[in-house]
Amino acid sequence: MPRIPLSVRGAERSCQAGATADGRRLLDARHMMDAPTTGTAAEESDGEAAPRIPSGPSPDALLIRRTLAEIAPAADKVTSYFYALLFVRHPELRSMFPPAMDTQRDRLLKALLTAAEHLDDAPVLTAYLQHLGRGHRKYGTQPAHYPAVGEALIGALTRYATLTWDKESEAAWVRTYTTISQIMIDAAAENERLAPAWWHAEVVSHDLRTPDIAVVTLRPDQPYPFLAGQYTTLETPWWPRVWRHYSFASAPRPDGLLTLHVKAVPAGWVSNALVHHARPGDVLRLGPPAGSMTVDHSTDNGLLCLGGGTGIAPIKALVEDVAEHGDRRPVEVFYGARSGHDLYDIDTMMRLQQTFPWLSVRPVTEDQAQLPDAVRQYGPWNEYEAYLSGPPGMIRRGVDTLRRIGIPAERIRHDSFEDLAATSAVGAAGAVGGP
Numbered sequence: 001m002p003r004i005p006l007s008v009r010g011a012e013r014s015c016q017a018g019a020t021a022d023g024r025r026l027l028d029a030r031h032m033m034d035a036p037t038t039g040t041a042a043e044e045s046d047g048e049a050a051p052r053i054p055s056g057p058s059p060d061a062l063l064i065r066r067t068l069a070e071i072a073p074a075a076d077k078v079t080s081y082f083y084a085l086l087f088v089r090h091p092e093l094r095s096m097f098p099p100a101m102d103t104q105r106d107r108l109l110k111a112l113l114t115a116a117e118h119l120d121d122a123p124v125l126t127a128y129l130q131h132l133g134r135g136h137r138k139y140g141t142q143p144a145h146y147p148a149v150g151e152a153l154i155g156a157l158t159r160y161a162t163l164t165w166d167k168e169s170e171a172a173w174v175r176t177y178t179t180i181s182q183i184m185i186d187a188a189a190e191n192e193r194l195a196p197a198w199w200h201a202e203v204v205s206h207d208l209r210t211p212d213i214a215v216v217t218l219r220p221d222q223p224y225p226f227l228a229g230q231y232t233t234l235e236t237p238w239w240p241r242v243w244r245h246y247s248f249a250s251a252p253r254p255d256g257l258l259t260l261h262v263k264a265v266p267a268g269w270v271s272n273a274l275v276h277h278a279r280p281g282d283v284l285r286l287g288p289p290a291g292s293m294t295v296d297h298s299t300d301n302g303l304l305c306l307g308g309g310t311g312i313a314p315i316k317a318l319v320e321d322v323a324e325h326g327d328r329r330p331v332e333v334f335y336g337a338r339s340g341h342d343l344y345d346i347d348t349m350m351r352l353q354q355t356f357p358w359l360s361v362r363p364v365t366e367d368q369a370q371l372p373d374a375v376r377q378y379g380p381w382n383e384y385e386a387y388l389s390g391p392p393g394m395i396r397r398g399v400d401t402l403r404r405i406g407i408p409a410e411r412i413r414h415d416s417f418e419d420l421a422a423t424s425a426v427g428a429a430g431a432v433g434g435p
């Protein structure tokens, strides 16, 4: 097994600062794949000397893609083997992981694909990894964990990429993983000076709007700075170490309270806990805010907003944000749901429409049209910035439709694609408002 030659600066610091005796505790590999990351490079760049992935065509990217192509059919086996290596070598670390590992396996592969896909796209990859590094703080990830994960990863690749694995690919993976680790470690260290690793947040109200949708209001234990349109990661006391993403349903409020719309989905551990068990007084944990679906106040363009189901939550936050800035830009909201009964927040949206003359809200139920198709019946949209929030299928179709009617990619924002690789510079990995 090759040693990852980690000259990772933070890892050295951490070992000196008293990591475990062998200094090789594991990185919770879940985290590599965990957080959706969004935001343009400009938004995400810390400005500090994070190592950069070289731009331009890269032989390493080709080698890495070759490995990924070979292991793709055996993805489940690779990831199982990877975790087995980790836990056999570090059984004490099993408790850092959620009880069920299914989602983690999935996320690991997605993150690998993401890194491989963007290896030649330094700004996107760097922003993605910086975000991941910051997001890992809430798991207690230490720099000293990274080499151990890297070794398990190389071990799993060596075992399964038998046809193409050679010294060259191994060197490419080691280099890439070392760079990845360093960017994450540096971003986490930088962020330590600026923000807590997580926030406690007490449930202060719980409003069951339908049998499976709740509006949950939280009071964080310390100020929680975020922008309208962003989301958080959340852990409940009922399922420790299981984190899910939820968008904020309001712009930042003077009283500091945070609101989420949660739909209980079948087999959704966190969503069912939040909808059916959470009550005022319960305390949750929140990770840092994230997401690029925020209002660009440097333009007067109108906002074209598509909110599907609970995806209306961040759209409502965007409307409040525009109102607070005193902008009088047209905001056109298309609020999609399966049926009229599922338009659980229509009263709020209609009240907002009555209050603000620049706002128009159009409910769209499936018997009328699919949400993206409804948008085509209006317009023109060439002076608009588009915002999409909802199920991944709706976002995919919505982006396609908007592109086809002439809205350029850089004026389309969303956060819920599960696959960063499938998106542009503002893509994301991991669904928001998930199970």
Ligand SMILES: NC(=O)C1=CN([C@@H]2O[C@H](COP(=O)(O)OP(=O)(O)OC[C@H]3O[C@@H](n4cnc5c(N)ncnc54)[C@H](O)[C@@H]3O)[C@@H](O)[C@H]2O)C=CC1
Pocket: 231, 246, 247, 263, 307, 308, 309, 310, 311, 312, 313, 314, 335, 336, 337, 338, 342, 364, 365, 366, 370, 371, 372, 388, 389, 390, 391, 392, 393, 394, 397, 398, 414, 415, 416, 431, 432, 433, 434
């Ligand atoms: N920031 C974000 O993007 C957020 C995303 N969400 C996501 O939104 C979803 C909400 O779920 P539900 O309320 O059950 O929504 P849903 O499944 O009831 O669908 C809502 C709307 O999207 C449309 N839609 C669904 N699939 C479509 C497709 N393939 N093509 C075109 N239109 C489609 C439906 O016709 C309906 O109008 C969840 O997946 C949640 O994770 C929730 C909050 C924030």
